[in-house]
Amino acid sequence: MEEANKVRLHGTWRSPYAKRVELALKLKGIAFEYVEEDLNNKSPSLIQFNPVYKKVPVLVHNGNPIAESLCIIEYIDETWKIGPRLLPQDPYRRAKVRFWASFIHQQLYETMLTVMKTAGEAQEKAINQLLEKLQVLEEGMQEFYPDEVPSITAQNMGILEILICCLLGPYKLQEQVLGIQIINPETTPRIFSWLTAINQVPLVKDSAPAEEKTLALLKFVRDIALKSSSA
């Protein structure tokens, strides 16, 4: 197979990490082949391309594999200097964006996962932590959007939009399944406007799986969590 200039993404529709890369590629208008991996039956390619973690996403460009979604997104931004810049040019602003990218990636993603996968007291604790961390992000947004949250389009979406979108884009469905409020327009008005704006971008809407599919997945994850906690 002709590998020169070919871009292939190994992912799964269930993975928000794979979704990040998918969005980055689409925002840049990069043509790519998509391989849906079955994580219970990983392809030999995936294992060969990501021997350290054996996880999605993996981007393969010119036959060269890159793993870890944040590393992939920076690679995409540097290699294709078309479309929106996913990170700012100025080193200090880049540092701020990387700091908050790390915060959303490490703090929010992990805590959200705990909220989804636990029950009872453990879940209550995780929910409190999530809400606290969202407050931290709310204040932190003043660093990268000191005035109003700008109107978000496919031309100005960046890495932070991608990260928050892949985690909390479907927040209404998550709230429905969990039976809690996660995004409160009064206590986190900036995050609320931000997510609302991102969710209205046509490219984001078109890339999201059908609501019923997402809902079914969330319910499935919750059911397992509830079963294992009462076992």
Next chain:
Amino acid sequence: MAAVKLLGAWLSPYNCRVICALKLKGIAYEYMEEDLLNKSPLLLQYNPVHKKIPVLVHGGRSICESAVILRYIDETWPENPLLPADPYERAVALFWIKFADDTTSSIAMMYLTTVEEQEKATKECSDMLETIEEHGLIEGKKFFRGDEINMVDIAFCSVAHWVGVIEEVTGLKAFEPHKFPKLNSWILNFKSVPVIKESLPDTETMLDFFKGRREMVLASKSS
């Protein structure tokens, strides 16, 4: 030239990463040692989110998180680049820096855990070393994926310098030179670089400190 300040703690490998980078680039800086049990108002002001060191302050503006600081230093002072120029090689380097961020805490865990959890911590550390040996280091290259010292080497300074100390203090064994020959060579190469030698904290001082604190750590776990 705007002033550069580093808020750090001598014992921290994350702090050491930043010192290595500053010294490799020949950047003059003022160092402020933080007492982590009594954090300064300055630290709390410059890193309100995590309240942790290291924090780099450049022209009065703060940058937090050692991996973020390393990128900032490399981009602001581009001479003697610490990352490859080729975007693909750079992506691979960033992968390993992230791996270091995600797994080197297992070294501290060997020290911070008591008997029941120590075995698990030691295994995690050993698995990490095995991964670096098998997938990270290239035969014949002096440093990580190259013949010049770079950001990935710096990111793994805790492997080069803290593992031995923690092993001696705890009596646990994660690193066996004969099992990890490439890693063994890398450690020797890394520690022979004069700038790195200057940047690493003194081994004897580290041993004294860790041994001295060990009782307290173990006591706090059993209460």
